[in-house]
Amino acid sequence: MKLGIVDMEMATAHHSVSLSALAHATNVDPNKYRFGLRQENFSMPALDEDAVTLGATAASRVLARTGKTAIRTLIFATESSVDQSKSAGVFAADLLDLSVNTRIVETKQACYAGTAALQMALGIVARNPQEQVLVIASDIARYAVNTAGEPTQGAGAVAMVVGADPQLLEIEPQTGVWSAHIDDFWRPNDLSTPLVDGARSLDAYLGAFTGAWEDYLAHGGAGLDEIDYFVHHQPFTKMAVKGHRRLVEHTGKLIDEQTVEPGLRYTTQFGNSYTASLYLGLLSLLHSDADLDGKRIGLYSYGSGATGEFFTGVVQPGYRRVIDSHYADAAINEREELSFEEYRALHAAHERGSKHDYQNPRVTRAPFRFVGVRDGARSYQRNTLPTDSGVISTINKS
Numbered sequence: 001m002k003l004g005i006v007d008m009e010m011a012t013a014h015h016s017v018s019l020s021a022l023a024h025a026t027n028v029d030p031n032k033y034r035f036g037l038r039q040e041n042f043s044m045p046a047l048d049e050d051a052v053t054l055g056a057t058a059a060s061r062v063l064a065r066t067g068k069t070a071i072r073t074l075i076f077a078t079e080s081s082v083d084q085s086k087s088a089g090v091f092a093a094d095l096l097d098l099s100v101n102t103r104i105v106e107t108k109q110a111c112y113a114g115t116a117a118l119q120m121a122l123g124i125v126a127r128n129p130q131e132q133v134l135v136i137a138s139d140i141a142r143y144a145v146n147t148a149g150e151p152t153q154g155a156g157a158v159a160m161v162v163g164a165d166p167q168l169l170e171i172e173p174q175t176g177v178w179s180a181h182i183d184d185f186w187r188p189n190d191l192s193t194p195l196v197d198g199a200r201s202l203d204a205y206l207g208a209f210t211g212a213w214e215d216y217l218a219h220g221g222a223g224l225d226e227i228d229y230f231v232h233h234q235p236f237t238k239m240a241v242k243g244h245r246r247l248v249e250h251t252g253k254l255i256d257e258q259t260v261e262p263g264l265r266y267t268t269q270f271g272n273s274y275t276a277s278l279y280l281g282l283l284s285l286l287h288s289d290a291d292l293d294g295k296r297i298g299l300y301s302y303g304s305g306a307t308g309e310f311f312t313g314v315v316q317p318g319y320r321r322v323i324d325s326h327y328a329d330a331a332i333n334e335r336e337e338l339s340f341e342e343y344r345a346l347h348a349a350h351e352r353g354s355k356h357d358y359q360n361p362r363v364t365r366a367p368f369r370f371v372g373v374r375d376g377a378r379s380y381q382r383n384t385l386p387t388d389s390g391v392i393s394t395i396n397k398s
């Protein structure tokens with residue numbers, strides 16, 4: 001029995017920030033960001049968006065195609081959690097009108113948590129192939145201003161329906177995993193932005209990659225020449241290329257960089273989306289012109305702290321009938337660009353606690369919005385402004 005991704009969709013935030021504007025305003029050579037990091041823009045949420053609204057938006061888009069009757073589990077992967085106790089998935093399930101007979105949980109291990117969620121989902125559907133699992137990976141990468149991490153901010157979400165007989169991508173059972181306790185990037189409970197040792201994080205990403213690759217081979221994985229395309233975690237676009245070069249160096253084999261390029265388009269525009277990043281890369285590849293029928297894709301997932309996993313998926317013949325690049329293009333083109341001053345003001349305005357009540361301004365055009373906090377509790381609503389998709393009415397019928 002084949003298990004894997006039945007369908008998937010994405011979402012990103014309302015605003016974008018141009019890295020050349022950031023570079024000019026902070027006296028950095030724009031070529032450092034353009035060529036050194038290979039980044040053009042990053043996405044930034046409006047005040048009435050958060051990881052829940054982004055994730056629910058991506059999920060509403062995929063459920064509009066798949067329906068939701070077979071969903072009995074929702075796994076929400078994030079490191080931009082909105083509560084220390086309650087899963088972001090509970091808020092999302094409410095917005096999506098999922099059945100009360102749904103198991104809901106949140107996963108965390110930095111950017112790796114999306115892959116942890118996918119692997120758990122595969123375990124659940126292996127036991128109950130008539131069920132499907134909704135996996136949402138959603139994050140807002142927010143670094144302190146005037147730090148090396150500032151140009152690597154971003155935001156995005158991917159929702160995947162995981163089940164038997166997938167029409168999109170069969171996930172093969174062989175995987176390679178690698179973990180070690182490393183202080184490369186982390187965010188203590190009382191901080192809203194992470195602490196980062198940049199150079200160490202690059203080394204940790206690359207070390208975990210070769211470690212996971214060796215474990216993948218030891219567990220019966222495919223040879224390098226049996227893998228047609230690669231998608232690697234993308235904290236910034238150039239990192240995936242660096243990872244790929246490390247794999248080439250490590251194996252001593254020549255692998256064309258064109259096997260990586262089609263998976264890089266969205267990160268260049270959205271920046272880091274932590275748990276969603278690898279899967280946005282996968283969507284970028286699936287939406288590309290490459291003919292992927294029957295092709296094997298190698299996927300490298302990395303989460304600081306640190307865990308890495310290498311695994312593969314086989315694109316199912318006829319996949320183009322399932323996927324739809326419409327929303328991705330809209331997500332890139334419809335963002336409202338901020339000036340440097342507007343961006344910095346919004347960055348500061350996101351610094352809010354839950355000790356005082358507040359109501360957010362109405363900004364996002366997405367299907368859901370974060371209304372505000374009252375008596376410490378967050379509230380969300382369906383957006384009554386005209387939305388970009390009309391998927392709410394579709395989803396209610398399914």
Ligand code: HMG
Pocket residue numbers: 029031032033035036037079110111112148149150151152185196197198199201202205233234235236239272274302303304
């Ligand atoms: P930095 O010190 O600003 O930059 O830190 P740099 O001096 O290392 O330069 C970056 C690149 O720009 C270099 O290219 C320079 O040569 C080049 P490279 O040699 O690496 O190929 N450069 C230029 N190119 C053209 N024209 C110029 C020019 N000047 C320099 N004028 C760093 C960069 C990525 C470390 C920083 O942005 C950072 O700390 N980011 C956050 C951490 C991060 O993204 N780490 C990645 C691996 S860890 C990970 O993936 C996990 C993560 O997603 C979190 C999670 O798991 O939850 C982050």
